[in-house]
Amino acid sequence: MGRKLFLGYKLRRLREQKKLSQAALAALLEVSPSYLNQIENNQRPLTVTVLLKIARVFDVELPSLVEDDESRLVADLKEAMNDPVFGGGGIPLSELRNAAGASPELAKRVLSLYQAYQQQSERLHTLTENLSSGEGEAARQGVHFPYEEVRDFFYYCNNYFGRLDEAAEELVSREGFRLGEMHNELVRYLKDRHDVRVRIPDEPAMRRFDASHGTLELSAQLSISGRAFQLAHQVGLLAYHGLIDEIVGGAKFASDDARSICRVGLANYFAGALVMPYGAFAEQARSLRHDIEQLQSRFGASFEQVCHRLSTLQRPGSRGVPFYFVRVDRAGNITKRHSATRFHFTRFGGACPLWNVHEAFAQPSKILVQLARMPDGIAYICLARTVTKKGGAYSRPDRHFAVGLGCETAYAGELVYAGGLDLGHEPAAVPIGVNCRICERDDCRQRAFPPIGSHITVDENNRSFVPYLFA
DNA sequence: ATTGCGCAGTGATGAAAGCT
DNA sequence: AGCTTTCATCACTGCGCAAT
Numbered sequence: 001m002g003r004k005l006f007l008g009y010k011l012r013r014l015r016e017q018k019k020l021s022q023a024a025l026a027a028l029l030e031v032s033p034s035y036l037n038q039i040e041n042n043q044r045p046l047t048v049t050v051l052l053k054i055a056r057v058f059d060v061e062l063p064s065l066v067e068d069d070e071s072r073l074v075a076d077l078k079e080a081m082n083d084p085v086f087g088g089g090g091i092p093l094s095e096l097r098n099a100a101g102a103s104p105e106l107a108k109r110v111l112s113l114y115q116a117y118q119q120q121s122e123r124l125h126t127l128t129e130n131l132s133s134g135e136g137e138a139a140r141q142g143v144h145f146p147y148e149e150v151r152d153f154f155y156y157c158n159n160y161f162g163r164l165d166e167a168a169e170e171l172v173s174r175e176g177f178r179l180g181e182m183h184n185e186l187v188r189y190l191k192d193r194h195d196v197r198v199r200i201p202d203e204p205a206m207r208r209f210d211a212s213h214g215t216l217e218l219s220a221q222l223s224i225s226g227r228a229f230q231l232a233h234q235v236g237l238l239a240y241h242g243l244i245d246e247i248v249g250g251a252k253f254a255s256d257d258a259r260s261i262c263r264v265g266l267a268n269y270f271a272g273a274l275v276m277p278y279g280a281f282a283e284q285a286r287s288l289r290h291d292i293e294q295l296q297s298r299f300g301a302s303f304e305q306v307c308h309r310l311s312t313l314q315r316p317g318s319r320g321v322p323f324y325f326v327r328v329d330r331a332g333n334i335t336k337r338h339s340a341t342r343f344h345f346t347r348f349g350g351a352c353p354l355w356n357v358h359e360a361f362a363q364p365s366k367i368l369v370q371l372a373r374m375p376d377g378i379a380y381i382c383l384a385r386t387v388t389k390k391g392g393a394y395s396r397p398d399r400h401f402a403v404g405l406g407c408e409t410a411y412a413g414e415l416v417y418a419g420g421l422d423l424g425h426e427p428a429a430v431p432i433g434v435n436c437r438i439c440e441r442d443d444c445r446q447r448a449f450p451p452i453g454s455h456i457t458v459d460e461n462n463r464s465f466v467p468y469l470f471a
Numbered sequence: 472a473t474t475g476c477g478c479a480g481t482g483a484t485g486a487a488a489g490c491t
Numbered sequence: 492a493g494c495t496t497t498c499a500t501c502a503c504t505g506c507g508c509a510a511t
Contacts, residue, residue, distance in 0.1 A: 021494055032484050037496060047482065 008042040014058050015040075029053045073107055080114045146257035150265055153251045159338045160314040161247065161269055167240055168273035180300045182275045183224050186231035190216065194238050198231070202392075209234055221392035225302040229271050236270030237263075244270070269312070275301055276309045282320050285310060289416040290321065292367070292383075292405070304387045307405040311338050321411045324380075326404040327387075328357050335401065357404035360384040364400075369417050371409065382406040383417055 015025050022040070026033040029050060038044040046054075054060075077096045080086070171177075177185040190196040196209075199217045207230045208217040216234055218227050236244065244266045253259050276299045288294045295306045304327065313320030327336035356370040370382045383406060389399040412418035 022496095023494065031482095033494085034485070034496080034498095035483055038483090041496080043497095044482075050482095 007046055008040040011046075011054065012040045014054075014060075018058070025057070028057050073111075076111055077107055080111055083114070085117065146253075146255050146261050149253055149255075149258045150262045153253070153262060154265060154338070158314050159312050161266065161273075162315060163243060163247070164236075164240070164266065164270045165273045165278045165315065167243055168270055169277045169279060171235075171239070171274065172277045179277070179280060180298055182300055183228040183231065186228060186235060186274075190231065190235065190238075194235075196234070196238070206230065207234065209237075219392075221390040223302065223390070225275075225296075225300055225305060228275055228300060229268075229302075229305060232271035232274040233267045235274060236267040240270060272305060272309045272312065275299060275305065278313070278315060279318075281309060282313050282315075282318060285313070285320060286414070289414060291416045302387070303385060304401075304403050307403050308336075308338075310405060321407050321414055323405055323407045326357060327401050328404070329399075329401055330361055332358060355404070356382055356384040357402045360386050360402040360404075361400065364388075367417070372406075379409040380406045381409050381412045381415065381418060 015022070018025075020028070022036050023033045026036040029036065030053065031050060035044065039046060039050070074096050078091075081091050081096070172179075175185070175189055177189075187198050190198065194214075196214050196216050199215055200220050201217055202220045205217065206219045206222065209215075210217070216231070218230050222230065244263055247266055248259050248262050251262060253262060276295075281295070281299065284295060284298055288298075290310065292303060292306050292310075295301070296303060299306070301309070307323075308325050310320065311323040311325035314322070325336070325338045326334055328334050355372065356368040359370075360366075360368055364386045366385065368382075368384045370384070371379060372382050373379045382404060384402055384404045386400055386402050389401070391397045391399065407415070
């Protein structure tokens, strides 16, 4: 019980803050310099008498001296040690505490080693992905593909571009746009302010802008929300190209391809920000408890747009719930992804077949709710639903996607979808090493499809609970 | 039950070596 | 020269254990 206190590093920081030498502080504390030195190097524990003297000399509260730092270290260690790479099975908390207390420096180094490992494997996965995508030569030379590069940039920005959000909000209030009526508002705005007329020819092109004639053609197949989004996109390009170029310029892309892909991405971001302005949207999302369908009707946006927007609410100071967002096609390919969470998307292959984004195709248009626990031990509440892109002709069949949205169960209380889920009673832990073909745990290497249901547990509400999805 | 002894662990120190 | 680190050492305490 009587854990020994090793606060050497903390003491050293305190001392250096006060610009005292060891000798000087030793005199103040009435101990020998060598003893103090050993304490600072964690070769000697802090005794109560010395601790009291320190508290007196530095005029700090005892609790603040003893706590804080170490508990964070312990928490980080715990998280890291849960990674299967460490051989599975957590280390008892008491042992972690001992380790962090006795040799915080070692603990920190283990953590930074782990961090480096994560980065490396991330890079390796990217590389593997590139190699298998048939453009091996470039990848082998370490050349990033434009799309990858842009995606990394968005990831690096946490998928949040405050300046675009602010610009969009400012435009909405300046023009007095009525939310939920953005289609009509933007048609009017484009005509009044930019002398651009909107036409709807029956052509496959989603959006075509002709600057010389001042016309914007939109596909007849687009829904109203889709049109509003394309209009907003065009507004971004017309009215805020300077701002967009500035952001693109700041990203230091290697190629023009990457720059133009990024420009499109930013214009899309702006479109989302214009149709669903940050402040109003975040507020509504909270008060409607993230009811996607209600948000859709308030803002006249599609299911996918709302989900995507929800994953971008990371404004410092007024962050929303951190969501991941994915879109997959029927073959299981991830066609869009973003994560404001610690959620790790698999980099290669399909995702775990047990994930409800795949199940969604079997129950079109129905919102599926699932609790899933990742190999890192974090549990997520996962929503999934199919969305359809109209083709509008026999030669252009509809395309179906499944959209997935989710967050850690810690936030589940803020979601209507958690109703009925007894989060306090998650189904008991499921054995490690289920034979998922994706997770690649040591005892789970078989690539065959797992017998669906064999390692799935179901809670009282008949909602499936998937133990491990993918690494 | 008490006493004495050896021993290991702990808190602390001083001398000397190592750094800048 | 002053500060920091290492190392050997010491006093003290508590514990196990055998002798009394």
